[in-house]
Amino acid sequence: MKTFAESNFPGRLIAVEGLDGSGKSTQIYLLKRWLEAEGIKVYFSEWNSSELVKSATSKGKKRELLTPTTFSLIHATDFADRYERHLMPLLRAGYIVLCDRYIFTAFARDVTRGCPPDWVRGNYSFACAPDLTMFFKADLEVSLNRILEGRPKLKFFEAGMDLRLSADPYESFKIFQGRILDQYLAMSKEFNFVIMDANQNVEDQQVIVRKLVSEKIDLKKFKRRSPLPLPPALAGEREGKDELEDKAA
Amino acid sequence: MSAKKSHKFYGHGIPRIKGEDLGGRLIVVEGADGSGRSTQIADLVQWLETSGRPTVQVGLKRSTLVSEELEKAQEGNVLSRTTLSLFYATDFADQLENLILPALKAGFIVLADRYIYTLMARDMVRGMDEAWLRNLYGIAPVPDAVFYLSVEPEELVQRNLSKNATLDYWESGMDLGLSRDVFDSFLKYQGAMQNVFKTLQKTYGFDIVDANRSVNSVTKELRKKIGALLEEK
Numbered sequence: 001m002k003t004f005a006e007s008n009f010p011g012r013l014i015a016v017e018g019l020d021g022s023g024k025s026t027q028i029y030l031l032k033r034w035l036e037a038e039g040i041k042v043y044f045s046e047w048n049s050s051e052l053v054k055s056a057t058s059k060g061k062k063r064e065l066l067t068p069t070t071f072s073l074i075h076a077t078d079f080a081d082r083y084e085r086h087l088m089p090l091l092r093a094g095y096i097v098l099c100d101r102y103i104f105t106a107f108a109r110d111v112t113r114g115c116p117p118d119w120v121r122g123n124y125s126f127a128c129a130p131d132l133t134m135f136f137k138a139d140l141e142v143s144l145n146r147i148l149e150g151r152p153k154l155k156f157f158e159a160g161m162d163l164r165l166s167a168d169p170y171e172s173f174k175i176f177q178g179r180i181l182d183q184y185l186a187m188s189k190e191f192n193f194v195i196m197d198a199n200q201n202v203e204d205q206q207v208i209v210r211k212l213v214s215e216k217i218d219l220k221k222f223k224r225r226s227p228l229p230l231p232p233a234l235a236g237e238r239e240g241k242d243e244l245e246d247k248a249a
Numbered sequence: 250m251s252a253k254k255s256h257k258f259y260g261h262g263i264p265r266i267k268g269e270d271l272g273g274r275l276i277v278v279e280g281a282d283g284s285g286r287s288t289q290i291a292d293l294v295q296w297l298e299t300s301g302r303p304t305v306q307v308g309l310k311r312s313t314l315v316s317e318e319l320e321k322a323q324e325g326n327v328l329s330r331t332t333l334s335l336f337y338a339t340d341f342a343d344q345l346e347n348l349i350l351p352a353l354k355a356g357f358i359v360l361a362d363r364y365i366y367t368l369m370a371r372d373m374v375r376g377m378d379e380a381w382l383r384n385l386y387g388i389a390p391v392p393d394a395v396f397y398l399s400v401e402p403e404e405l406v407q408r409n410l411s412k413n414a415t416l417d418y419w420e421s422g423m424d425l426g427l428s429r430d431v432f433d434s435f436l437k438y439q440g441a442m443q444n445v446f447k448t449l450q451k452t453y454g455f456d457i458v459d460a461n462r463s464v465n466s467v468t469k470e471l472r473k474k475i476g477a478l479l480e481e482k
Contacts, residue, residue, distance in 0.1 A: 052318070052322050052327065052328065052332075053318070053332075053336070055318055056314060056315045056317075056318040056319075056339075059314070060314050060315075065313060065314050065343070066314075067263075067342075067346050068264050069263055069264065069342045069345075069346065069388060070314060070339055070342050070343050070346065073335060073338050073339040073342055074314070074315070074339050076335050077332055077335040077336045077338075077339055080329070080331040080332040080334075080335050081328065081329070081332040083331070084329030084330075084331055084332055085329060085332075113264070114264035114265060115264060116261040116264075118261075118384075119260065119261050119384060119387060119388075122381065122384035122385070123335070123381075123384065123385055125381060125384075126331050126381065
């Protein structure tokens, strides 16, 4: 699997992976804020967020219609939609794309659900590998506590209830997350995960994240050439001025 | 029919489903719109059920899970090719697990109004990788028989126009930009689809039925062949 750099894309893709509650979303959010402030062309994309596929996915989840196979395929459809309509053109246009979860989430979850690993990987083989994948590794107990602290109402598929691991959603969630963690760790070498110590405090982790990113990617190449667009009110003023100038010319 | 006949999958199949548990018969009818597929399937259902054999019918874009969403997305023609391909695969998988496999387990005759071959052919005409498609559809059981109703594109045009007075956007392959003229595009697209089906025939060995003929002669041929198949133990 080639990275975007190896496939001669002008853009670069950075992915974060990890269990729910590993703090990866916070870290990629802070990374995004930094890159934006540096004037870099950056785009953020989240797992399972394509508008088109959303209604089918939520119907499938709500009515518990999904099997391991259709769960896998509907998420692949969602990913393909974001990949083809957003990620590809942005990466062609030289953006830095930040992904909160990438294909490895599917590799870990779907295989835990019983799908054959090479079938899942084959289905996602249209996608290039990230230029940098950071895996946020927290102790299983830490991740579980972060999620379960507030005793949230766990959703059926989120808790892996479809696997019939336990009749208790909390118990099922724990077993399910443990198995996903095993899957992640088993593939971490093959896909060059940079393992991040997610037990550390947020600020210290972010320092490391930023350092890693600036070592891996020559950020000044990704700056916007023109200044960021002005807020709407000012933008209107500028357009008006341009129009006058056009008329004068 | 009482004799249990197991089925194989093209690839890995479906987690926790064993081919040996799948009895019944899986019969596929393939062909373009206007090839007489639906007419022939309706006849087969009638014929089989009258003779006391239970049937289940499946087809494309009929799943509970995604058919509506797929229809909507196609109307706007907003999906890219990999996305559309995976969406169709989801639709197929949902029917596979909820209809086809349970019916086979129960010893029913499943009649499929199109199957993975149409899905693969459509994608191959659009330049998708055959190996990728073969992996994707490794979930599908190998049918007991596949009949491809072959009709010349010129004849298909006549049949579609006499039925609907218009040519369907997708069946004309208009998204491919082969021609801005829908009539032209239809002929080119259906010609290309037939060529891909000929390639697939070599791999999957389906039975090509000359459906340029009258409905009755095609019906006779299908009944004869399926009758023979059901005699087999």
